[in-house]
Amino acid sequence: MLLKQLSVFLENKPGRITQVTKALDEIGVNITAFNIADTSEFGILRMIVDNIDTALQALKAQGFSVRTTQVVGLVVPHQPGGMYQALEHVDKAGIEIEYMYAFAYNSKAAVIIKADDTQKLVEVLSGSGYHVLQEGELIQD
Amino acid sequence: MIWNEHAECMDREQLLKLQNERLRNMVSRLYYNVPFYRKKFQEAGIDPGDITGIHQLKDLPTTTKQDLRDNYPFGLFAVPQSEIVRLHASSGTTGKPTVGGYTRADLRTWSEVVARSLYAAGVDKNDVVHVSYGYGLFTGGLGIHQGAQKIGATVIPASGGNTKKQLQIMHDFGSTVLACTPSYALYLADTMKELGMDPSELKLRRGIFGAEPWTEEMRREIEAKLHLKALDIYGLTEVIGPGVAMECEHQKGLHIFEDHFIPEIVDPNTLQPVPHGQVGELLFTTVTKEGMPLLRYRTRDLTTMTVEKCACGRTLARLNKFLGRSDDMLIIRGVNVFPSQIESVLLEMSETEPHYQLIVDRVNNLDILEIRVEVNEAFFSDEIRQMENLAKKIKANIESVLGISAKIKLVEPKTIERSEGKAKRVIDLRKLVD
Ligand SMILES: [Zn+2]
Numbered sequence: 161m162l163l164k165q166l167s168v169f170l171e172n173k174p175g176r177i178t179q180v181t182k183a184l185d186e187i188g189v190n191i192t193a194f195n196i197a198d199t200s201e202f203g204i205l206r207m208i209v210d211n212i213d214t215a216l217q218a219l220k221a222q223g224f225s226v227r228t229t230q231v232v233g234l235v236v237p238h239q240p241g242g243m244y245q246a247l248e249h250v251d252k253a254g255i256e257i258e259y260m261y262a263f264a265y266n267s268k269a270a271v272i273i274k275a276d277d278t279q280k281l282v283e284v285l286s287g288s289g290y291h292v293l294q295e296g297e298l299i300q301d
Numbered sequence: 302m303i304w305n306e307h308a309e310c311m312d313r314e315q316l317l318k319l320q321n322e323r324l325r326n327m328v329s330r331l332y333y334n335v336p337f338y339r340k341k342f343q344e345a346g347i348d349p350g351d352i353t354g355i356h357q358l359k360d361l362p363t364t365t366k367q368d369l370r371d372n373y374p375f376g377l378f379a380v381p382q383s384e385i386v387r388l389h390a391s392s393g394t395t396g397k398p399t400v401g402g403y404t405r406a407d408l409r410t411w412s413e414v415v416a417r418s419l420y421a422a423g424v425d426k427n428d429v430v431h432v433s434y435g436y437g438l439f440t441g442g443l444g445i446h447q448g449a450q451k452i453g454a455t456v457i458p459a460s461g462g463n464t465k466k467q468l469q470i471m472h473d474f475g476s477t478v479l480a481c482t483p484s485y486a487l488y489l490a491d492t493m494k495e496l497g498m499d500p501s502e503l504k505l506r507r508g509i510f511g512a513e514p515w516t517e518e519m520r521r522e523i524e525a526k527l528h529l530k531a532l533d534i535y536g537l538t539e540v541i542g543p544g545v546a547m548e549c550e551h552q553k554g555l556h557i558f559e560d561h562f563i564p565e566i567v568d569p570n571t572l573q574p575v576p577h578g579q580v581g582e583l584l585f586t587t588v589t590k591e592g593m594p595l596l597r598y599r600t601r602d603l604t605t606m607t608v609e610k611c612a613c614g615r616t617l618a619r620l621n622k623f624l625g626r627s628d629d630m631l632i633i634r635g636v637n638v639f640p641s642q643i644e645s646v647l648l649e650m651s652e653t654e655p656h657y658q659l660i661v662d663r664v665n666n667l668d669i670l671e672i673r674v675e676v677n678e679a680f681f682s683d684e685i686r687q688m689e690n691l692a693k694k695i696k697a698n699i700e701s702v703l704g705i706s707a708k709i710k711l712v713e714p715k716t717i718e719r720s721e722g723k724a725k726r727v728i729d730l731r732k733l734v735d
Contacts, residue, residue: 167683169676171712197685201692201710204683225676225714229683258684274683 161282161292162230164212165272168205169225172198180205183222189215192298193233193263193272206261208233208272208298232273232281233293235265242269246290250275253284265293304420304452305413308560309615313608316616320563321354323588328352328361331596334379337372338362338596355563358586359573363597366399369539374400377593385592390438391538401440401538402592408447410589411541414558415448418547421556421613422507422532424478426453429504431471433481433489434512436460440542441512445480448544454478461485464492471503478507483515483523483531490526500528509534511543514623535620539598540585546620551612554619561589564618565597566606568637569627572597580605580639582627583620601627603639631727633661633668636705640726643672646698652680652691656717663731670707672699675714 170176177196184191193208209215212228219226236242250257256276263270270293275281286292303309311319331338332349341362342349352361369377374397378385386405390398403411424430430449434441442460449456457474459467461481468489470476479486486508493500505527511534523531535555536543545562546555557564566581567574575581583600603624610616625641632638640659647653654675662669674695682688692709700706 165683167681169681169688169711169713171710171716199685199689202688202712204685204688206683223713223715225678225681227678227681227683 161232161286161294162278163208163233163272163293163295163298165229165231165274166207166209166212166215166219167227167229168207168219170203170205172200172202176203177205179222180219180224183218183224184209184215187211187214187218189218192265193261193270195259195261195272197259206259206272208263210298229274230278232275232278232285233265233298234271234273234285235291235293236269236271238269243271246285246288249284249288249290250281253280255281255284265298302420302423302425303614304417306614308558309417309556309617311560311616313616316559317355319560320588323560324355324358324563324586325352327586327588327594327596330379330591331594335377335594337368337377355586358563358565358597359567361596363572363584363599364595365599366539366601369399370397373397375402377595378402379594380404380591388438389440389443389538389542391440392438398438399539400593401542404591407541407590407592410561411444411544412447412451414541414544414547414561415444416451417558418534418544419445419448419452419454419478419509421547421549421615422478422509423530423550424449424452424454424507424509428477428507429455429457429475430478430480431457431459431467431474431476433459433461433467433479433485434543440536440538441480441482444536444542444544445509449478449480464489465496468493468496468498468503471505472498475504477504478509479505479527479529480509482512483510483519484513486510486523486527486531487519490523494526500526503528505529508532511535517622537585537598537600539593539595540587540600541590545585549611549613549615553611554607554621556611556615556617556619557606559617562587564606564620566604569603569630570632570637578605578607580624580637580642599627603627603630603641629727631659631661631729633670634705636703638670638703638705642702643699646695646702647674650695650698652677653695654714656715658717658726658728660728661731668731670705671710672707673710673712673717675717676711678714 190210195206197204258274260271260273329349384404385402387403389401392398432445436442506529508529508531520531533548534543536545546557548555563586565584569582583602584597587594605621606618608618625639656675658673660671696709
């Protein structure tokens with residue numbers, strides 16, 4: 161029930177993000193979700209892609225510092241309070257969220273969540289009736 | 302084992318007396334026999350009779366490699382050429398070689414300190430000493446050879462080159478001691494592996510390695526691959542050759558044979574002694590040398606010194622790890638900074654690679670030091686907080702070693718140029734204009 165995310169360490173210098181996306185384009189990998197966390201000195205690019213193994217190899221071959229992280233993809237009901245209710249379950253279970261970012265999924269809203277206990281996060285959300293994305297669901301036809 | 306207990310375990314007060322007496326004698330020899338030094342003394346307004354002991358060394362002129370070049374080849378000799386019985390020279394990478402001239406007494410002193418070095422390494426007359434240092438103008442081969450002969454060991458003057466043949470000889474002649482550069486020791490080990498030879502087929506038990514800087518990591522590698530105990534020997538052609546200082550079996554620094562070579566650790570700028578235990582440039586005054594005695598010779602090697610008595614019983618001061626060259630020193634906000642200090646901090650941290658670059662700039666009359674550090678791929682985290690904590694940790698560790706704060710910039714692995722050229726380690730953007 162967990163998704164694999166690619167994380168790339170990037171120095172803040174012009175053109176680095178373009179180079180990553182170009183490398184993925186060259187091997188025909190599609191990016192489903194994308195987020196950049198940055199400080200004044202460096203950034204971390206996080207992505208959900210459709211072919212993570214190929215992407216990982218290609219980026220490593222080009223000298224990027226890449227790693228994979230397990231995250232949870234949650235489909236959020238697109239209505240007022242939808243996000244709040246989901247997070248309330250997470251809080252109650254005592255799970256700490258490290259970061260999250262949103263993306264569009266088949267005209268629905270979805271978020272990627274990285275938590276201190278990702279396994280427990282999946283259990284809590286599925287147990288509360290939420291749609292937790294599986295790897296295969298993200299590969300578009 | 303101690304070759305010369307009287308000299309090596311002497312009470313330090315007694316040693317000081319001996320050093321003072323020898324220095325007085327040396328100063329007068331320099332003044333009366335070497336025009337170069339006489340001129341220096343006169344310029345500094347020092348009368349040789351004013352010098353009573355080594356506490357005054359700090360006021361005396363220093364000698365640099367450039368002085369040796371300027372007086373090439375024999376200008377610094379203190380005896381007529383008829384007294385010189387041997388010449389050696391180190392091949393300078395730039396310009397002229399550095400020459401060393403030895404009298405009979407100098408050769409005796411040299412064999413004596415090498416004999417002491419071999420005993421310190423646990424080598425005696427029962428050993429078969431395989432000398433793979435080059436023989437010739439280079440001091441390595443003949444230097445170790447004479448000392449090994451003095452202690453009565455069986456000496457194999459193998460010299461450098463023809464590695465397969467060397468291995469064959471080591472095997473057939475039962476060599477127990479290998480003397481060579483640490484990098485050649487590793488090369489020998491790799492060749493053995495290629496030939497399918499197991500180190501247990503050899504009888505090697507000690508290695509006397511020197512003539513180039515090496516790390517603890519290299520020591521462990523050599524010891525594991527050759528099944529011997531690897532010991533560090535230090536020396537310079539200018540001072541005498543190998544045997545100026547030698548590690549004992551406790552491997553806790555290199556004992557300096559202070560009755561012959563008086564060490565000083567000084568600030569490379571002021572040439573004044575640094576507080577005890579601090580890093581500085583190593584200087585040697587060769588109080589007993591006749592052929593080419595040198596006063597406060599600047600080795601450019603950076604290190605620290607310990608004077609506590611060693612577990613081996615020797616009272617001689619010990620040199621600790623060499624930290625680099627004073628030529629690389631930077632002065633930032635008035636503080637001496639050696640790139641090697643930063644390297645050692647990074648080497649101790651598993652999260653970083655020892656690849657770094659220092660960028661010094663001056664903004665509003667204040668020196669700014671930025672250190673670019675490569676992040677170890679294995680420790681790269683996808684959480685900003687952890688990466689920032691890593692930067693903070695590096696900053697704190699550097700600050701505690703250097704005493705000044707630096708800006709830490711984490712950079713992608715393999716982005717700092719790998720060349721050994723020192724220019725790339727340091728980029729100094731300061732423009733010292735009014
Ligand atoms: Zn010792």
